[in-house]
Amino acid sequence: MMKWLKKNTKELTHTVDLSNNTYNNITELIDNAKDSADFIHYPQKTAFHNVYISYYKAMIDGELLHRDVLPYIIHSKAFKSLKDLKDILPIESVSITKDIKEIQNKLLRGFIVVQFGEYDEECAVIRAENSSTNRAVSVSEIEFSVIGPKEAFIENLDSNLYLIRRRLPVPELRFKEIIIGKYSKTRVIIAYLEGIANIENINTVSQRIQDIESEVIPDSSFLEQMISDNTKSVFPQLVTTERPDRVVAMLNYGQVAILSEGSPQALLGPTGISEYFVSPEDYYLSWLLGSLFRFIRFLSVIFSTFATPLYVAILTFHYQMIPKDLLAPLISSRVNIPFPPILEVLFLELTIELLREAGARLPTKVGQTLGIVGGIVIGQASVEAGLTSNILLIIVSLSALASFTTPIYKMANTIRILRFPFIFFAAIWGGVGIVIAMSFIIVHLLRLESLGRPYLSPIYPPRLLDMTDTVIRLPYNRILKRPISLGTKLPSKEMVKEMRKKKDIDE
Template sequence: MSLDQAEAKPKSRSIEDVLKLSAKSQDFCQLSPLENPDALRLYYYRSMTDDAKITEFLLPALQRHEETGDARRLRASLPFLEVRLTSDPEIIDAKLTEGSVLVRLEKAEEPLLLVNVQNDQLGLRMNNDTENEFSVVGPKKGFVESLDVNIHLLRSQMPVSKLTVEELTIGSLSKTKVAIVYMNDVTNEELIRTVKQRLNDINFEVVFDSSQLDQIISDHSNTPFPLFLSTERIDRVTYAIVSGQVAIFASGSPYAVTGPSNILDFFISPEDYYLPWILGSFFRLIRIICVFLSIFATPVYVAVLTFHFEVIPDSILVPLIESRIHVPFKPLVEVIFLELTIELLREAGARLPTKIGQTLGIVGGIVIGEASVQAALTSNILLIIVALAALASFTTPIFKMANTIRLLRFPFILLAGLWGGLGIAAGLLLLMGHLLRLKSLGMPYLVPIYPFRRGNFADSVIRSSYQYTTKSSIFLRPKQQRRYAPSAPKDGPADE
């Protein structure tokens, strides 16, 4: 073996090395609960353990069996579900930092005892109402930052043994617990293997949120479009799992990641299923139309006023000229100024406390808009168009997709200012070409539009009646195609 290889090979640590390194932290405790301090010693991190579990359960149990020198006999007497015998320094190091107590018997050589007394409630918020995906109709409960609580909430919604949960650990420093959840008899096996493989291949230091996993395991990293759906709503994750998708949870994150997802999934709201199908379909179509309005409203304004005056009707031409007669800037500069102002107000309102942010958005929008018109920096008509485009972007129920729509507006504005309608058409072709290349866990991003899947239009662009949505999505290749079998409606009262 060469000298370089010898230096590259990590040195094995002993238990003494682990305890010596841990003792440098002031929250690391070492104590002996017995009269003879050399008989037994405890090691643990005070910040990660539950003091009540130690003082009320662990210490009395150890004091009752202080004469024993056998770790295995002591293990059987401890009133804890998770008690582990080990002599591996790496396991001891990992379990200590997770909230376990190391029980070391001086009379016994090895193995040592690891007792899980983790404080599961410390730092958790008790309120689990949805904050960013609020709905008027339907349940208000959402996920929290605890992985165990989130799995409990999900199993409460689907109390069946078919719901399968597989856990793994990601992050060389954070040791973040990640759970893969799916329906055993519905989800395609190839899809499950793909998710497991991509998660196991992650080599990362600290995983702060499930949104990081979303980006790391995605098929394409150089795209503004979200390829996985992140949500804090229990009902949305339940629907995704029942349909044959896979959900990913991470400890410390109140959001679940579901996939594979197509572009239409980001414009579906849970309220669509709680309202009559006619209303649900109408509101879903409104959201899709608002996407085009939000992206193309201001670019069309720039293109028309810069290159295509001939398309403006005579009845509108005079008011438009009068509104711009004192504006010294070109339409491109005028639009970018107003769009950036709207983005500044939106970002400032999102970072401030709720009540102050709402006041800033209303007052700031009115004051700046009125002052801009009075100072002849912009026209009245453009102010209305920009306000409508901003309102249209708020109709998207998923925050990540709403941010993408906000970003796409600016390249189209620049293309419209340079080449007019031709620039908008070129930008649209580039956008469609980019969307055609995108995939989510190997599934085309534009399905069922392309590749065209007629059978999936019952619950995509519109929300059909429940009697026509009995089958799962074809492109997910589920093991079971039929989800439920609705009974025929009865016109009269039920028979007694």
């Protein structure tokens, strides 16, 4: 009985372990590679010998092969042994090796292999990677800002590293490379500023990344989920960003950045919850404006989470607390509605979620039409049909709007689903239910950690000096250079005093 509840312990046997799939010798390697249509392996006459040239056609830069490799190999009189290639080719990365593992890896990453015999063990490997298919660095779309830099990361790791190093031209900026993924052999870079980032954080990140046992890493989001402290949480524990300026600012704060090949998003950690509501624009505007907008963002999160649950709770249980002037519009808009408030709310919330999902899966132009059709037509029609009250329509669309203000997309999604448990609890126990759900969330947040550091800091544990840059952002001379909660050094009192002093030019 209840067999389906028990864990299926049977091992899956049909997968082949390809992680150590190195061939034993060069003959095997080449013969197997020939099965792929894009593998080129042909003899080439040169001044003195016949050489075999092999490469994966799609992986190499053809122009480079024709311009910088073949002419020298074919015509050079100095080409007598493989070692001579190092001197005659105008390419810096030429190596001579017999290591079958290295040859195989490099061949698959866009290197050209040159041998004297068809199955000669000694090979020269020449770097000729194809980079023309890379997307150009473009404007950031997910974390858009009106002022400030607009560059965003792309799918090419090296150009992402360039975007970072260009902004931090110091030797202290370290890029630690780890290769993970049994099949994908994905390059993952851990970036940090030596001497600023806490060594514990770096170790935690690199250890967790090294421990990942995965076959393919398509995106850095995979890494995020795999190295998160609590994988069951709905809250993201690492900031996902596509903005190099954000990464640089946070590296300077002492955070660690993780970038992976093929992903236009970098991960930042350890983070506190308030960081997910920070937009780079807060720093580019004056502190008063920045603080105000950030405050509005926090308010909108609270509104977006609690507006519809409160509607459900008040209309089902606490009609006493409706102000007398609000009573008439509330009731007269609900008079003909056949559903209890919970169904009414779920109906509208799900409609909005549908619109959002559909809009996200469609091309931009179709998406716009869909938004108009959905938002205006369905909303208006369902009010007229007496399925929902128009007051609820306003509340739901406002709370949907408010959930869009969160700058980090993953957090925006969390806010988006967070209201549903609240709605259910409100429908079961009313206001008490909301309090119970809130307690669950608070306890969860208190226990949550980001790379081993408390998620709610600096609110709890309280770090007063760090609070200058959470809900409000004080002027730059009042903000600490680096937050204490990231494990950077505590500033002395003199330093804080000095920081707050007004600095005049004629001093």
